[in-house]
Amino acid sequence: MAIGKQAGISPRDFDRIMAEKVPFVGDMGVITESLDAGVARLRLPFDQRFIRPGNVVCGPAIFALADIALYAVAWMVAPVADYAVTTEATVHFLSGAKPGDLIAEARILKAGKRLLIAQCDIRSAVDDALCAHVIGTYAMPPADKAG
Incomplete structure (x- = not known):
């Protein structure tokens, strides 16, 4: 799978897709700041x-912010990642996040035909x-579901 900016998926497109297909994400108010070269940057107001x-x-x-950011990078390797699902996640909480916006930066570690492995850092x-x-x-979605 190619890693990079998917044609047709912009930060605004991803936000719209999330609001329509995963209303919980829309309710959280997550804002996608950038999707580029296998890296997604999102903000939780x-x-x-x-x-x-x-x-x-x-x-x-x-964790919700991290999972959304990881899902965003899945959209960077699949034309339509509707059927991509989290199969495993390990969370290391490192420090208490002070009241304020949170920034997620997710990046692809390995993208295969069936699995995508990525990491995400959450900063205050x-x-x-x-x-x-x-x-x-x-x-990742099977080829017949990916687009």
């Missing part, structure tokens, strides 16, 4: 609902602290 005791962003919000936009590191595997 801060919402008070994401705060947990200790005044840090909760783990489910952090408040102080640039690395909050989480995620490695994920996606089962």
Whole structure:
């Protein structure tokens, strides 16, 4: 599979696809800042609902952002990644994320015919602290479902 910017998939296209096909993502307000050369950069705007005791962003919000960013890189190797699904993810929470926007940067480690392996770092936009590191595997859609 070629790694790079897919023809026809722009950050705005990905945001629209997510809002239409995965309404939960649209409800979170995730914004795709860039999709280029096997790297996706997304932003989760801060919402008070994401705060947990200790005044840090909760783990489910952090992991949701990482999973969405990993899904974005799947769209960079499949013309239509509707049927790509997460098969495995390992999350390392490294520091508490202060209240504020979160930035995800996901990149492809290996793209095969059946599996895509990628990593994602989540940083706080408040102080640039690395909050989480995620490695994920996606089962890629069969050729007859990919486009």
